[in-house]
Amino acid sequence: MNFIQKEFRHILRDTRTLIIMFGIPIVQILLFGYVISTEVKNAGIAILDLSKDQATIKITEKLTASGYFKIIKNLNSFDEIEEAFKQGNVKEVVIFEINFDKNLENFNSANVQLIADATDANTANIIVFYTSSIIQNYVNEQNKTIKMPFEIKIDERMLYNEELKSSFMFVPGIMAIILMLISAMMTSISIAREKELGTMEVLLVSPLKPVQIILGKVTPYFILSLINAVSILAVGYFVFDVPVTGSLILLMAETMLFILLALSLGIFISTVAKTQQFAMMLSMFALMLPTMLLSGFVFPIENMPVWLQVICQVMPPKWFIIIIRNIMLKGTGLLYIWKETLILFIFTAFFILLSVKKFKIRLE
Amino acid sequence: MFLNIDYQNLMTSLRVKNISKKYDKVQAISDISFNAEKGELFGLIGPDGAGKTTIFRILTTLILPDNGEVFFENLDIIKDFKKIRQITGYMPGKYSLYQDLTVEENLNFFAAVFGVKVEDNYYLIKEIYEHIAPFKKRLAGKLSGGMKQKLALCCALIHKPQILILDEPTTGVDAVSRKEFWEMLQKLKTQNITILVSTPYMDEAALCNRVALIQKGKILDIDTPENIISKFQHKLISVKSFDKQKLIKDLRSYEFSNSVFAFGESIHYTDKRQKTDVKEIVEYLINKNHKEIKVEEIKPNIEDCFMDLMKK
Known part of the structure; x- marks a missing residue:
């Protein structure tokens, strides 16, 4: 509990973090929204x-x-x-x-x-x-x-493009990107910061269990990401008239699953990265770019060469985008997206296990 | 004789036996052994890169030694690392404080991490904390070096550890704060806490009960500061003259010269002969055209001993 409180203080006292967390999502969604609608x-x-x-x-x-x-x-x-x-x-x-x-x-x-x-x-x-x-x-x-x-x-x-893929509905894509950015990048940076400042040494020497450290790190970002997801949906709905035709509860549940996945990816990255800089670069290249380019958000996957299409299959955001597009635009229920959900679930479980296992109880 | 040994074992709280550690190809420490007793202030003295931090990280269970073993009381540092972590207070080289939390928040957080309340052990840090209490609403990042050091010590002490490990606590701190800090440590000893301190400042060695002099990952000597000094076999001469650079050069080329080290204003010189002839040295220097020559015999300090041990 104390850990979570401390983590919130870190976030709220750092203007840079706040801008990244709340400024970028709003700017991105407005940007995408207006570039398309004007x-x-x-x-x-x-x-x-x-x-x-x-x-x-x-x-x-x-x-x-x-x-x-x-x-x-x-x-x-x-x-x-x-x-x-x-x-x-x-x-x-x-x-x-x-x-x-x-x-x-x-x-x-x-x-x-x-x-x-x-x-x-x-x-x-x-x-x-x-x-x-x-x-x-x-x-x-x-x-x-x-x-x-x-x-x-x-x-x-x-x-000229008979099989047009609707990227008009940009909200799902933005959501995937923002949640990846906030959840994975911010957690990995905040863990790397503890390593850089040497506070991780003290945390490790304390009786805290790795699970406690991870939970303490992850919980604030989970809550903030959720707030972000809701605000993206709200901006989409009120400013750009993007509807939510399906069940809102299902949508939020799927979103939480995706946030969890992104968070576990962030922790996984932080087990590899020793500095904030490195954590940021790694998140950018390993998560952000693939989310933008290989998830079918900007470029239709069907138009890619086969080998790239194969890579796209292991991009978690791809499945998330399919899921929310279905819920938001087509209004489908869990019955039609259980496969994608299961895939996300497996990804999440895999990365949580991996990062808890890789989380070092010692310095080396 | 046997009784004596038993008695010593009872008092011993920390036993370090033949530990070594290699990073990639660099042998950080090799074959380090020492004991520390309950309520003892034990110093690791050595220059940067001597391996002090590596030793401390092994003691705090942060890294594993390649070989050797360490016991605290009857706890194995490798097997019982979880228990060790509960009773260890550790202050790393970089004060590990959260710069964006206030003094108070830092203290509360570290107390909570160890599952204690600040009030429970406040008596232990009271004297130290009172120095920084006026600034308790200030962010730790905005404190001066001396205050950061005191706060870090409070944070390391708040769970009433049985062993306190301080990695270069006085580096980068002003002289007054350094003095205050050592006074605090002297008081903490009376709480029956085993205290290990590392420092690159030789003058701080005299403030420890016993010290281990470390150079390039090896222990040169372990003893009380007094004993280490008394083991110094040469007559130590302090030499001054107008031109210090030339003085060093000339003394080094002197036929009986054993060691020549610059020591602030003066040069510390030892002679190869059993009986050092001060007069002869003065004559030699006059011949070399030195002015304002001042030669006197002085008592060696820890640094002189360190230099001497290094040569061996």
């Missing part, structure tokens, strides 16, 4: 309206009125689509089928095709998402006044 303002689109009737004109108007889109070109045939994309400033082409309004009236259903330039996957995804919500919005409005409800079928196509 690009959708006034995005250039082209319209290929094959029916030019009342409904299509209304929808087109709604698209421009939203402020997200600017119509750069009105196309007349399918042949012009490719050309429009190649000019570069057209990000999406909206195609209304022939007899759009008529189909709506007669069959209660009409088709719109959205083709997006997915060279910039994030933007493409958002644009398509916005366009379809505007169209959906139109449908909802109309349905209020008409007795027979109708629907517009939206056919989305991503050009």
Whole structure:
């Protein structure tokens, strides 16, 4: 207990630590959030309206009125689509089928095709998402006044990157990175600091058991990481409208499991690192970079060479990101992610065992 | 004779037998043996790199010796390391205080680590702690060297250890604090605590009950400071002149010269002959054109003995 109190004092009295712990997460999430969302303002689109009737004109108007889109070109045939994309400033082409309004009236259903330039996957995804919500919005409005409800079928196509992986939902990735950073890096640094200042010598000579030292080190960071996870979710939800469709309890439980994993990694690193500097470098290169690059957060794993894909499989964040994406975005329950959870669990158990075992009761 | 030995064994609290330790290719200490008695202030005296810290780390169970054995009372330092850790007070070379905790918080923390309350053993540190009590709300990192040293001693004592191990406690501390510190140690002896101190300062040796002189991982001699001095066989001469550098050179080239060491202002000189002729030395120096020559016989101190033992 006393150890935990002492550890909290270390954290709270060191502005540098505080900035890393609470500043970086907020800055990162805002940065990622705004870098992605600002690009959708006034995005250039082209319209290929094959029916030019009342409904299509209304929808087109709604698209421009939203402020997200600017119509750069009105196309007349399918042949012009490719050309429009190649000019570069057209990000999406909206195609209304022939007899759009008529189909709506007669069959209660009409088709719109959205083709997006997915060279910039994030933007493409958002644009398509916005366009379809505007169209959906139109449908909802109309349905209020008409007795027979109708629907517009939206056919989305991503050009140039058909199998677009949604990194639009950046929150899972940010969470994985932040939790790795805070939990692993900060614990490993704080243990290395004790070694550097010589206080570890005294702790070792005391009757404290390794488990007590580890628990004392880990508990404060566990609590702070949890606070961080919650604040990331909150910022995601309130600032960027990232939903949590699944069970919040399950999400938090999985998050705790991941924090535990990161903490045990941190302790493991500290058993190797003798100085704070070394602990930091090791956490950066061994944890941070792989979390960013090899977890499928920034770059889709499917596009990597096979040998790199194999390496990705042993990256714990990868599994965590899959889990929270599923819970947050698809709203799936434990039934569908038990495999990933089990993998995380095995990782955690492995590293806890390893670090307790490697934790030296002597100096050498 | 036998009775005498038994009696000694009863008093002995720490027995170090033939310990050696090698780091990679460097032999840090070899074949170190000594005993320390209950309530004794035992000093390890030697320059930096002599192996003092290595010995202390072995005694505090922080590292394992390559061979040899150490017993405290009847506890084996290797097998019973957990018990040893409960009764050891250790103050490492770098004062291991938490710089970002206050004086009070440091003390409370170290008490808690050993499962005691500060009040329980306060009487033991009272006199020392009173020096720093006015600053108890100050961060340890903002204390002066002398105060840090006192706080570290309090932290090492708060669980009432039976053996206190202090690694170079006076290094980097001003002269007044050093004096105060040794006075505190003298008082602690009366609490029946076995105290081991290491120091590179030879003048501090005289303040110990017994000292072990250590050089390059080997013990040169173990005895009381008085006995060590009385073993000094030469006549020690202090020589001064206007030009100190030239004086050292000339004395070294003197035909009867045994040892010549600079010692602050003066030069400590010993002679190869049984009977050192002071007059002859003066004459020799006058011939060498030295001015303001001052030659006198003095009593050797521990450092002279150390230098002499090193030569052997």
